[in-house]
Amino acid sequence: MPLYQPADLNTPVLSQFSLKGKIALVTGGSGGIGRQVVTGLAEAGADVAIIYHKATDAHEIAAKIAEKTGVRVQAFQSDVTKRETIAKTIEQIATEFGRGRLDIVIANAGVCQNVPSLEYDEETWNYMNSVNYDGVMWTAVAAGRIFKKQGRGNLIITASVSANLVNVPQTQAAYNSSKAGALQLGKSLAVEWVDFARVNCVSPGYIMTEMLTRQPKELIDKWLSMIPAGRVCNPEELKGLYVFLASDAACYMTGFGEVDGALYSVTSRVGVVPRYGDYTVMAAWNERGVTGHHPYKDFEVHGVFCWQRNSNSPTSDTVQRSPTGYRILSTCSIMASIFVLPVRTSNALNTFLKRTQVQTVLSSHSQNARRAASTRSTRHTLNTGAKIPAIGFGTFQDADAQVDAVSRALKAGCRLIDTARVYDVEKQVGQGIKESGVAREEVFVGTKLWCNNFHPDDVESALDDSLRDLDTPYVDLLMMHYPCTFARGEDRFPRDADGKMILGKTSFVETWKAMEKLVKTGKTKAIGVSNFSKGEIQQLLDQSDTVPAVHQMEVHPYLQQKDFNAWLRSKGIHVVQFSPLGNMNDFYRNTGWSKEVSHMTRVTDQPVLQEIGKKYGKSPVQVVLAWAVNSGRSAIPKSVIDWQIQQNLEADFEMAAEDMEKIAELDIKARFNDPSLDYQWRLYSDLEGTQGAVEGKTH
CATH class of the missing domain: 3.40.50.720 (NAD(P)-binding Rossmann-like Domain)
Structure with a gap:
């Protein structure tokens, strides 16, 4: 080209x-x-x-x-x-x-x-x-x-x-x-x-x-x-x-x-001098400084004294004194090109100059700069006794890149992989786990049941499909993706002639009870929910025997849900944050049901996060993820880019209370994930950030 x-x-x-x-x-x-x-x-x-x-x-x-x-x-x-x-x-x-x-x-x-x-x-x-x-x-x-x-x-x-x-x-x-x-x-x-x-x-x-x-x-x-x-x-x-x-x-x-x-x-300007006879002249060092001459008139050479002898040439070299310096005459082969400068000779070069004291001058680096905050590998304990890593790896979107991305994430040290049936990436995730070489028992794998498989008779077969694609005999966590039930069948988004979602007749409590049975089979080690309201989780607590091990929900500095988080913690339910970086994902800017609020300043562009990052030698992204970890939650950022994957894994570090308080002030109750009108279900009905949802179709 x-x-x-x-x-x-x-x-x-x-x-x-x-x-x-x-x-x-x-x-x-x-x-x-x-x-x-x-x-x-x-x-x-x-x-x-x-x-x-x-x-x-x-x-x-x-x-x-x-x-x-x-x-x-x-x-x-x-x-x-x-x-x-x-x-x-x-x-x-x-x-x-x-x-x-x-x-x-x-x-x-x-x-x-x-x-x-x-x-x-x-x-x-x-x-x-x-x-x-x-x-x-x-x-x-x-x-x-x-x-x-x-x-x-x-x-x-x-x-x-x-x-x-x-x-x-x-x-x-x-x-x-x-x-x-x-x-x-x-x-x-x-x-x-x-x-x-x-x-x-x-x-x-x-x-x-x-x-x-x-x-x-x-x-x-x-x-x-x-x-x-x-x-x-x-x-x-x-x-x-x-x-x-x-x-x-x-x-x-x-x-x-x-x-x-x-x-x-x-x-x-730097010039290039072609071959000249048998002379290779780059520079000469004498007690008067650095100087030298090329046979070409009016050119003086400055640089490192160096020449290469031709094996067929005589072994003698002659160094002759000239009025302005030393001329090197050598029977040796000429290098292909020699850098020279047209100059005027300065008398200063003919005077022996006293050695100056050592001066250290720094432009943009310092050997004594603050070291970045040390990275931890925090794991939280679920109510089942299992340990879940604080920083995980999300697999929403980018299906074609997930095999390599999952493999690289695991090789880099990640041990929590989050996926879902509706993402259509479970096969890639399973292959990525295999290719990583990391033993399956070392990886915490979670997936989600989609809304068209909520009928009690469909729950186990749906999990079997996920296990087959993930190429694993079990998952560590199975969650209900949403509390709303869609009509049974192969169509994940069943709609009527007017494009409205067709809801199913099964309640999420019935689905939950079917999931409880799967724990006994060993096909899943724990069960949880995602995108539930406080009232919906209370229904599960009132009408079933199992407290959800995890609630996966939208949490970031713009939507902190402090009261809800405290309530979940009081019930022994661990929170896993999806979209931990808020509106950084363009999905929220492009999807039909996203609100205009998603086009506001990106969370990670907030100056306070940049200032906190400077203090710890971390990026704003790492500060946001560390805020999640220091709050006792797990976070599942997504990326298919090497440096971002590594950056996310290095975000587990201790932050001072004063910095946590600064981030707390960013809470504006801005919810970006709200498909309520599309799903024909009032999601998050008793939670913060439910104003302004717009109608649109999930794509």
């Missing part, structure tokens, strides 16, 4: 720089160069996600840029050094913030430390490389997978002039080499990804960011003496370059490594 080309190449030139409607993200976007890049992208019309690590003001910065530019700007906490963590964050941004799309990724996060090479310890060396090199790779990989699926995308890497030359007088071996690696990585990806993405690099020189202002004045003065422009570049002067590379104005540009604000030149 050729490199992407815009549909209309004849648009006015200024419009080619527009990023309106694009979704972008910037790592290390809360400060320095990154903050100005975010501002530039937003000013050009893109919605921008800021990825930060330790900044305490990232959300405030995002809000200010959004207010100024009129586009969406949102901050997300992550860690580029952790492959799975940054992949989860980028997938989250594409899925939630980008609504399924991601156009531009700026791999900008970086750190710098001045350390003499003989004084590096393993931790410092690894830290520098993990941010500057590994962080770029993991960011690129996560973005590249999305770009490949989309068919196009745009990756821009912030490298450094240090990728091409060695800065003096400071000692930065790790920084220089990691940035060189990032630059070469960008060029490699540009070639490899040409079918679906453009990849370019920006290599800034000295930029007036907080990184620079922390340096001693004498060091800054020394740098200024070597910069032909006579001043240091401001970060605001870089945003135009990033916008250009991100826009269609640069549609034919990939594999580019721009040097902006270079140390020894005003605006030097």
Whole structure:
């Protein structure tokens, strides 16, 4: 596939720089160069996600840029050094913030430390490389997978002039080499990804960011003496370059490594020099600094001293002194290409410079950042004595993806799988359990009986059908899906000529009594209900012998049902929350009987949840799930995406009472799941959140 080309190449030139409607993200976007890049992208019309690590003001910065530019700007906490963590964050941004799309990724996060090479310890060396090199790779990989699926995308890497030359007088071996690696990585990806993405690099020189202002004045003065422009570049002067590379104005540009604000030149570009005789010259080190010459006139080479000897060549090498430095003459084979910079020689390079003290400069990461709250594996005890995990895995929707999703969830440590006959995924769930390799007895499996099988004579055969498809001799929990009974038969949604649901004649109490008998057969270990009102559960308590082990119901910060939850707890009935993230599921926004309230701000976009998440090093989604666990309930979020599955499982952590109280204030009694008019049954009649149901058909 050729490199992407815009549909209309004849648009006015200024419009080619527009990023309106694009979704972008910037790592290390809360400060320095990154903050100005975010501002530039937003000013050009893109919605921008800021990825930060330790900044305490990232959300405030995002809000200010959004207010100024009129586009969406949102901050997300992550860690580029952790492959799975940054992949989860980028997938989250594409899925939630980008609504399924991601156009531009700026791999900008970086750190710098001045350390003499003989004084590096393993931790410092690894830290520098993990941010500057590994962080770029993991960011690129996560973005590249999305770009490949989309068919196009745009990756821009912030490298450094240090990728091409060695800065003096400071000692930065790790920084220089990691940035060189990032630059070469960008060029490699540009070639490899040409079918679906453009990849370019920006290599800034000295930029007036907080990184620079922390340096001693004498060091800054020394740098200024070597910069032909006579001043240091401001970060605001870089945003135009990033916008250009991100826009269609640069549609034919990939594999580019721009040097902006270079140390020894005003605006030097990286050049490629072809083979020249038998000489391979990259650089020479002498007591006067780093310098060297290529035989091509007016080119001076800065970088790492390196050449490769041709096995057929003589073994002698000659190093000759020139008026401006050392020239390396070697009978060796020329490398295919050598990066060189046209420069003016500075006398500063001929002066031995005193070693500077070690300076630690952090851009968007910190080794001492708060560690995320530790993850637990809470299990609640049912009234049967069985243990049920606090965090489970829902299987509603996405039938084609459930085999793999269930298998991956179990391999990741999930041990509670919730499904239902009406979901039409029981076969996939059963296969996923088998493929996971996890022993059946280690997994708590729950399913639900659908309303057309509520007649006492149909209950056991309906469970048998579920057991057959799940490929298991028993389930740990069998629930009635709703209290309403539909007409018996194969049709799960029997309707009359007018499209009205045809109700059955069996009462839910009769169905419950038939389910009680199944416990004795061993086909189910426990029985429960779902979507019942308080009065309906009281009927079961009054007219049967078994207290439901579980009530599965809609609970989330917008619909907390505090009194009902307390009452269920007093009866020994454990609550399992479905739709624990509220209106995050587009099902509620699209289904016919959903209320307009489902189009309100998503639960997880509430600022208070984001603030609490920062405190614990968790996402808003994890905070909502932890709220459920700390309230003594179980939650069954659904996802078929790896990072989301893992994120959900890591949501079991202890939260302070003060944070639980903050979430309590979000309760607005907003119920999203209410098919009462379609099912011809007044559901939740004595509960909160029953106002405003609309008529529509379940699909």
